Structures are given as structure tokens and as C-alpha cells.
Amino acid sequence: MRATLRWAHADFRAHRGEALFVVLASAGIIASLLLAGALFGYAANPWQRIFNQSRGAHIWLHTRAGADTNALAGLDGVAALSGPYRTTATTVESHGARAAVTLRGAAVTPPETGRPLVTAGSWLTRPDAGTRTGADAGAVVLEASVARALWAEPGDTVGVTGPDGAPHALRVSGIAEAAEPRYHPGGGPGIGWVLAGTLDEIAHADTGQSVGLRLEDPDDTDFIVQRAVTVLGADRVAQVTKWQQARAEAGGDDRLLGQVFAVFGLGALLAAALAAAGAIGARVRGQLRDIAILKAVGFTPGQVTRGLLVQHLAFALFGVTLGTTAIALLGARIPGRIGEAAAVWPDLPGHTALMIGVPCGAVLLIAAATGLSAWRAGRVPPVPVARAALPSAAPMTALGRRALGLRVPPALVLGWRAAFPRRGRTLVPVARLALPLVLITVALVTWSTLDQFRSRPAQMGLPAALTVRAEQPAGASDAELEKTLAAVPDVAAVHPGAEVAALVPGQTGTITLRGLGTARHPYPSKVVEGRAVEGPDEAVAGQGLLDLLGVRVGAWVRMTVEGRPQILHLVGRTIEPESGGRVITTTIDALRERDPGLRPDFHALVLREGADPRAVSAALATAPGAPLEVRETPNPADRLEPARAVIAALIAVLALIGLTELLTLISTGVRDRGRDLLALKAIGLTPRQIGSMIVTAAALTALVAAVVGTVLGALSGSWLVDAQGASSGIGAGIARLPSAPVLLTVVTAAVLGAVVAALVPATRTARRRLADSLSETL
Numbered sequence: 001m002r003a004t005l006r007w008a009h010a011d012f013r014a015h016r017g018e019a020l021f022v023v024l025a026s027a028g029i030i031a032s033l034l035l036a037g038a039l040f041g042y043a044a045n046p047w048q049r050i051f052n053q054s055r056g057a058h059i060w061l062h063t064r065a066g067a068d069t070n071a072l073a074g075l076d077g078v079a080a081l082s083g084p085y086r087t088t089a090t091t092v093e094s095h096g097a098r099a100a101v102t103l104r105g106a107a108v109t110p111p112e113t114g115r116p117l118v119t120a121g122s123w124l125t126r127p128d129a130g131t132r133t134g135a136d137a138g139a140v141v142l143e144a145s146v147a148r149a150l151w152a153e154p155g156d157t158v159g160v161t162g163p164d165g166a167p168h169a170l171r172v173s174g175i176a177e178a179a180e181p182r183y184h185p186g187g188g189p190g191i192g193w194v195l196a197g198t199l200d201e202i203a204h205a206d207t208g209q210s211v212g213l214r215l216e217d218p219d220d221t222d223f224i225v226q227r228a229v230t231v232l233g234a235d236r237v238a239q240v241t242k243w244q245q246a247r248a249e250a251g252g253d254d255r256l257l258g259q260v261f262a263v264f265g266l267g268a269l270l271a272a273a274l275a276a277a278g279a280i281g282a283r284v285r286g287q288l289r290d291i292a293i294l295k296a297v298g299f300t301p302g303q304v305t306r307g308l309l310v311q312h313l314a315f316a317l318f319g320v321t322l323g324t325t326a327i328a329l330l331g332a333r334i335p336g337r338i339g340e341a342a343a344v345w346p347d348l349p350g351h352t353a354l355m356i357g358v359p360c361g362a363v364l365l366i367a368a369a370t371g372l373s374a375w376r377a378g379r380v381p382p383v384p385v386a387r388a389a390l391p392s393a394a395p396m397t398a399l400g401r402r403a404l405g406l407r408v409p410p411a412l413v414l415g416w417r418a419a420f421p422r423r424g425r426t427l428v429p430v431a432r433l434a435l436p437l438v439l440i441t442v443a444l445v446t447w448s449t450l451d452q453f454r455s456r457p458a459q460m461g462l463p464a465a466l467t468v469r470a471e472q473p474a475g476a477s478d479a480e481l482e483k484t485l486a487a488v489p490d491v492a493a494v495h496p497g498a499e500v501a502a503l504v505p506g507q508t509g510t511i512t513l514r515g516l517g518t519a520r521h522p523y524p525s526k527v528v529e530g531r532a533v534e535g536p537d538e539a540v541a542g543q544g545l546l547d548l549l550g551v552r553v554g555a556w557v558r559m560t561v562e563g564r565p566q567i568l569h570l571v572g573r574t575i576e577p578e579s580g581g582r583v584i585t586t587t588i589d590a591l592r593e594r595d596p597g598l599r600p601d602f603h604a605l606v607l608r609e610g611a612d613p614r615a616v617s618a619a620l621a622t623a624p625g626a627p628l629e630v631r632e633t634p635n636p637a638d639r640l641e642p643a644r645a646v647i648a649a650l651i652a653v654l655a656l657i658g659l660t661e662l663l664t665l666i667s668t669g670v671r672d673r674g675r676d677l678l679a680l681k682a683i684g685l686t687p688r689q690i691g692s693m694i695v696t697a698a699a700l701t702a703l704v705a706a707v708v709g710t711v712l713g714a715l716s717g718s719w720l721v722d723a724q725g726a727s728s729g730i731g732a733g734i735a736r737l738p739s740a741p742v743l744l745t746v747v748t749a750a751v752l753g754a755v756v757a758a759l760v761p762a763t764r765t766a767r768r769r770l771a772d773s774l775s776e777t778l
Helices: 002-014 016-044 046-054 069-074 144-150 196-203 218-232 243-250 252-285 288-296 301-333 337-347 351-378 398-405 410-419 423-455 478-486 543-549 588-594 613-621 643-672 674-682 687-728 740-766
Strands: 059-064 078-094 097-106 117-121 139-143 157-161 167-177 190-195 208-215 237-242 466-470 491-503 510-516 527-530 538-541 556-561 564-574 583-586 602-607 628-632
Touching: 016 301, 016 337, 016 351, 016 643, 046 117, 046 243, 046 337, 059 069, 059 218, 069 078, 069 208, 069 218, 078 144, 078 196, 097 139, 097 144, 097 196, 097 628, 139 144, 139 157, 144 167, 144 190, 167 196, 190 196, 208 218, 218 237, 218 243, 237 243, 252 351, 252 423, 252 643, 288 301, 301 337, 301 351, 337 351, 423 643, 423 687, 423 740, 466 613, 478 491, 478 602, 491 588, 510 556, 510 588, 543 564, 543 583, 543 687, 564 583, 564 588, 602 613, 613 628, 643 687, 643 740, 687 740
Parallel strands: 097 190, 139 167, 510 583, 538 564
Antiparallel strands: 059 208, 059 237, 078 097, 078 157, 078 208, 117 167, 139 190, 157 167, 466 602, 466 628, 491 510, 491 556, 491 602, 527 564, 538 583, 556 564
């Protein structure tokens, strides 16, 4: 063992550059994977991130005015209070959209507990002295989901209707995130923050109270709620909101993100381990002469294997430890969103598992690959056959000879021959280099799919950009309302609709039965299987409904609506982003056959291409007739917007892994062809031609790997995104391939990267002396 350690130490001193490359490659790859994990946690756990950053309250008690909430601070298990805040119920209107909002009286300094996180604009500021109502006095900070529903941005002016019905105008000072239940149209009210003076002008004396409780142990939530209600009095407490409720409402996005990025993470970890193992294997193959000498002086195969394994495992452990420590200590200091994600990552779920699992998994994979290389090194004979006595490559093909005869540059012909010498020796480097490119292309497919939801929502099951409801349904006839809506500029089509809850066969579950459009003017649903609705009693359904009922397109489905049966023929499957795909859509005429007096609950507006939904909503607010409630159609891309940062980080990680593979393949190729290069120089090739041959070989290898990687990545990416869409209920058929210029850019970047990476080895090799040594023949 002592001799093995001494040899390992001497080898390290003799090859410090190679050892440093292995250590830095391992450290860089692990650091990149951990940063990608931090970004994934940042994107996939939005509620937990906001809760940790804002020191959120676990319990929110909404009480009537006059409740003594100060007594709650003395309860055992309560760490801190947020508030109490005076509140009032209002209706806020902006760009034709309305939302119920509870305004809270806040101070100019945000609280320490339950602090709103301002993401745009600024927090409330004190009005100028001597002014009763200045610009700052009439300011409001809206919670992000409320602002999104109202299309409100900092600087906009929104209309606020107080409890007495009097109108007020407030300027949106900022938009903030809070770890509380999000606003949903038709659900509970949203949240807004105003100064105490502004609240007095709007509510006068008609106010309530809200107080937040941050607990020492979140598991004591139910017990603390009981004690708090007892202290305040049950008649004083109007509503209780617990942190589990807010997390559950925000947790629907986790699964959609988690499955896709879990595949990316495992693929990146495998590619990283293969890249590091490839670098180690190349270093082992470069020591064959030293290994033969060790065998000659008495080292056993087991000693050689153990020595190489221990040495390179030490390099891997040192590199992994270095990368992990760097992220743990310095990750939060990286500027931008990456640093922000690294700073909050320790408090997010899964941090400890990733910080331990990623380095350990990488070390285990590297150990397995290194063990194979070390075992092969242990089989090297003490007196190896000289490489000069063996053919180093296949004979020149007839095509190669003809190319030389046609005066094709020798560097191109010899570079092709060096890049693809034999089938076995060609497939391995191409496959290893193609793996990161496959994953990069899969990431780009995901990115393109998200872009498709934004740029072409009609192709993703969202043809209607706006939904309009009449606040006084009995005010105008359906025909008059449709005529009014159709007269609004940029409205291409108006489709009446109604939704009812229906019981599935066996009455074991509830689905949404939607009547949308008429037989003469059917709703343009995106049908990806079967056909659209054309006749009576026909319907289309989402993937979630087909899975729930266990049926396929072409089946007849019987359901119960308000105690009466409804039988429909499923003629197609649509992309259905709402309600987990558990929606069956027919025409409103089909629903009227069951209920002749049925009137539309809403109207779906399909806008002309390029129209701005905000401008159309503002025009609807001034349309003649009864007041209209305008809502924007929810888009899944809004929930998945943080995924873009994760995809960009993964692409950067995979690019680093691909660069490591390139450097390993180039150095290995130069070393293995050292004798051939000397022979080519001896027969008259210039140093520039030799360097060009090395660069050409690297570029051709990268070109083939890039083409194979992008093709396989496009196919596997489409399958993965469609499989995720099917499992989430939206349905397969949502995957969109990147444009041809984007794929061409990936291929070009890979080839240019190979050319740049090969320049230094090519220059050094071209300058070597015309001499053959023992190291070139073993």
C-alpha cells in the first residue's frame, strides 16, 4: 500500500496539469448542477420562497372591529404578530376588469412579519406635509394576482368603490407578493395595501381587522387557531386562513414543473458523470507506458487498479467538495436571479437532499466509470506491444484516395479520416458528445412550448382571450348583448357559453359540462384527435375527462345534470388547459335541448390577430348597455414563467458539460494519433496543415454529434412534453419544436465551440519536433 501511495504521489507531481483539469472539471460541473437545483427550487416552490423571504404568518385571523388582538402575542407557540391592520371590503376596477379587494391600512415602513415583497414599483410613501390628499396619499399596492387580473401596473390609476358605494381613484404605487391565498375570479377577495389616511377616506368607520400569527412550530396550527378563537371570542372572528390552504392553492404548479425538470436533472447528472469519467479515463489511457513499467518492477494488477482508483477518486472527491463548498458559501453572492435563488434555497424543501444527493450521485457514477478504466489499466502487460508494429487506423478508402486526387485539401480528407477511423471508435465519442446536445434540445422544446402559449394561444386550446359576463343578466337580451360585443373594435367573434356541473356515470365524481358556441357558429376548439363538433348531441373532451371515465374518442357518454340525464357522443379530443382537462364541451344548443330556458352565463371573445386584450377590455368598459365584467382567460404560461430561468441555467450547465467532453475528446485524439502526425510531418505536411487536420477532425465530430443530438432531442423532447401534458390532463399535442434557425444555431455553436477548443492543442501539436520517442510507440 505504501508503494502504491508513493507512486500515486509521484504521478500527481509529474502530471499536475492533468490532475488540475480533472479537479476543476468536477468542481465546475457539480457547482453548475447545484445552481440549477437552486433555480429549480426557486421556480417550483413559489409560495415557500415568498413565505420564507417575507417571514410570513402561518395564520391570518380576520375579525370584526373592536377585537382585542394584542392578547394573541402572549399565546404559547406564537413567535410574532403581523398587524393588526384595519381592513375594508372594496371593488377595484381597471381596464374594464373588476375584482373584489380587501384593503389593509399599512404604514410607510413594511412590517417585519408578513412583509409584502414588492416586485414592481415601490412601497407606500408618506404624503407631503400640509396636504390632505396628495399623490402618495391616494396610492395603493396591489397583490400580484390581483394586479394580473386587473391588468394593473405601477403608475396606473384604478377605480375603487368603498362600502358606501362612493367612487375613489387610487394610483398603483407598486405590486407585491404575499404568502396568502391568491386571488381567483369568482373566489375570495384579493389584497391591497393603502395608508391609514386613504383607508379612512374610503371606509370611514366601516372597517374590520386582520392579524397574522407566525408560529414557532407550524404543526401547532390547528391548536393555536382554537386558542386564538377562544381568546378573541368566536363571535368576533369572521374568517381564519391557514398556511396550508395558501400552499395548497399555489402547489398545483409544482407537479407540472417537477416531472419535466426531474428528467432534465437526472440527464444532466448522467452527462456530467460521463464527462468527468471520460476525462479520468483519458488520463488513465495516457499512462500506459508508466503502468507497463510498474508491472515490470513488480506491481500486481490489483495494486495498479487500486492505485488508479484511489488517485482519481481523490481528485473527484476534492473537485466535488470544492464545487459544493463554493456554492454553499458564495452562491448567494452571484448577481441576479441566480444569486437570489441560491440565497433562499437553504430554506426551501429538498435543499438538503439535493446538496447531498447530487454530489454523492456524481461521485458514485464517477467511481463506477473510473473503476472500469482502472481495471482495464490493470490488464496492461509488463512489456506492451509497440504501437509502431500495429496499424493505427484503417487503410485509406477509395473515396479518400479519389478526394486527394481531385485536389481536395489534405487537411479536410485527413481530418475526416481522423474523425471517423473505425465504426466502434467513432460511435463512442459521438454518443458521449451528443448526450448533452440531446438534453439542450429537449430544454429548447420546452421553451418553445411555453412561447407557443404566449404567441399563439389559439393553437394551445385558448382561442378566446377574454370572457365577458353581464352584471345584470336580465337587463338586455342575448342578441342585443352579442351585437354590442361584436361592435367593439378588434373583436373577431362572440361565442355564448354556459357551464354546469355534471355527475359522471356511477355518480362518483363531478366534471364540467360546457356549452360554448352554437351549431351555426361553433367555438374554435383546438382538436388534436378526431374532429370538431358538427351535429347535435356531439361533444369534444379534454384528456383529463377521457382518463377519468376510461373512454376514448368515439364513445357515447351518459351524465347527470341537475337530476336529468344528458347523453353525448365524443367525436374529438381537445387541448384543455382548464380544470385539469376534466371538461366536456358541446354547443349551447345541445344544452338547450335539455333546458330550453337556458341563457348564456358568459360570452367568450375571440380577438383579431395582434389585438391587445387590455385595449379591448378598456373599450368594453365604455360600451353602451349594462355594466360588463371582463376577465382575461387564464394562461398556463403565467404559472410556468419562472421555469424559463431554470431552462436557461440547464442549457448553460449542459453547455459546460459538452465543452468538457470536447476537450477530453480532442486531447485523447491528439495523443492517440501522435505517431501518425509525426509521420505526416515527415512526408511533407506543413505545421499549418497538421493543425488544420486536428481542427477539422474536431469540427466534423462535433457536427455529426450535433446533428444526431438535435434530431434525437427534438423527438424525445416532443414525447416528453406531450407525455407531461397527457398526465396533467391538458392532453398530448402541445409540444412545439424550436424553429429551424434555433436548431441551426445549436449545431453551429457546437461546431464553433469544437473549432475554438481545438485551436490550442492543434497549435501545440503542429510545433512538435520531427522525432519519435518511446512514449509515441507504446
